[in-house]
Amino acid sequence: MTDTQRYITVDDVSFGYEANQLTLDSISLIIGRGEFVAVIGPSGCGKSTLLRLLAGLVEPTRGKLTVDGQPICGPGLDRAVVFQDYSLFPWMTCRDNIVLALEQAKLGANKTERRQIALDFLSLVGLAQDGDKLPGQLSGGMRQRTAIARALAINAPILLMDEPFGALDEITRARQQDLLLDLWQGGQGDEKAGKTVFFVTHDVEEAVILGDRVMVMGTRPGRLVRDIQVTLPRPRTRMGSLQHPNFSPLRDLLLNELNLVVDELLLPGSSHGAHI
Numbered sequence: 403m404t405d406t407q408r409y410i411t412v413d414d415v416s417f418g419y420e421a422n423q424l425t426l427d428s429i430s431l432i433i434g435r436g437e438f439v440a441v442i443g444p445s446g447c448g449k450s451t452l453l454r455l456l457a458g459l460v461e462p463t464r465g466k467l468t469v470d471g472q473p474i475c476g477p478g479l480d481r482a483v484v485f486q487d488y489s490l491f492p493w494m495t496c497r498d499n500i501v502l503a504l505e506q507a508k509l510g511a512n513k514t515e516r517r518q519i520a521l522d523f524l525s526l527v528g529l530a531q532d533g534d535k536l537p538g539q540l541s542g543g544m545r546q547r548t549a550i551a552r553a554l555a556i557n558a559p560i561l562l563m564d565e566p567f568g569a570l571d572e573i574t575r576a577r578q579q580d581l582l583l584d585l586w587q588g589g590q591g592d593e594k595a596g597k598t599v600f601f602v603t604h605d606v607e608e609a610v611i612l613g614d615r616v617m618v619m620g621t622r623p624g625r626l627v628r629d630i631q632v633t634l635p636r637p638r639t640r641m642g643s644l645q646h647p648n649f650s651p652l653r654d655l656l657l658n659e660l661n662l663v664v665d666e667l668l669l670p671g672s673s674h675g676a677h678i
């Protein structure tokens with residue numbers, strides 16, 4: 403396998419928040435440069451934990467993670483994160499939240515340019531009029547889009563997104579999916595612009611619409627149970643994917659996999675499951 407095909411590696415990684423409890427068990431995963439990997443799994447299976455490991459915010463108990471051949475040992479400018487709880491500074495306007503990230507990433511020549519870049523990305527997510535507002539003055543969906551704009555603005559080669567569209571209404575979510583597809587596909591084939599995306603969602607349809615591959619996680623402890631190739635043509639649009647004959651069989655296959663995982667959780671006497 404070439405280095406391009408092994409851009410991000412997760413090699414036999416286990417992790418526990420406490421010494422006697424295993425949250426993730428023996429996760430192995432290889433992501434190629436420019437690949438879009440979607441991750442689904444029931445709530446609590448460790449999706450966010452896996453993303454935190456990739457972000458370098460926690461260290462594995464066992465195993466190792468690498469990006470471009472280098473071990474992950476902390477957060478880095480090569481990885482932009484959209485956190486599930488948005489993680490905006492509440493005392494700064496939306497625009498200043500983005501300007502700060504640009505400063506940290508050493509992007510933009512000066513304050514004026516950074517403010518312009520921040521505005522451009524806020525416009526991209528439909529918040530051109532809201533840059534001067536504080537996060538507390540916005541709806542959850544607007545805060546979430548601010549966090550997406552911030553992650554896109556710093557132009558990192560890797561995007562780690564934790565249920566980034568979870569708080570959006572249906573129409574806004576559909577638009578953001580198309581926006582992400584456009585941005586991602588626009589850079590494909592270009593070593594510099596092509597982004598590698600690790601995208602956590604609990605929405606099976608979203609995973610199929612966006613992903614090259616969908617990883618299904620099981621729970622207690624969190625582990626990867628399936629890795630399914632999405633056989634939909636690129637470039638894609640959301641609507642084009644929904645209407646493609648491969649779409650329903652893929653969605654049903656993934657729903658079935660998720661059902662198996664949840665059944666296992668609920669079955670009395672299951673080695674992993676809670677007893678009911």
Ligand SMILES: Nc1ncnc2c1ncn2[C@@H]1O[C@H](COP(=O)(O)OP(=O)(O)O)[C@@H](O)[C@H]1O
Pocket residue numbers: 419420425443444445446447448449450451452
């Ligand atoms: N900071 C933490 N300290 C202790 N346990 C945690 C912490 N964060 C998450 N967990 C536990 O780890 C498991 C996986 O959580 P998480 O990665 O958030 O799952 P998901 O994102 O799939 O819903 C859950 O049982 C959760 O309660």
Ligand SMILES: [Mg+2]
Pocket residue numbers: 449450451486564
């Ligand atoms: Mg989560």
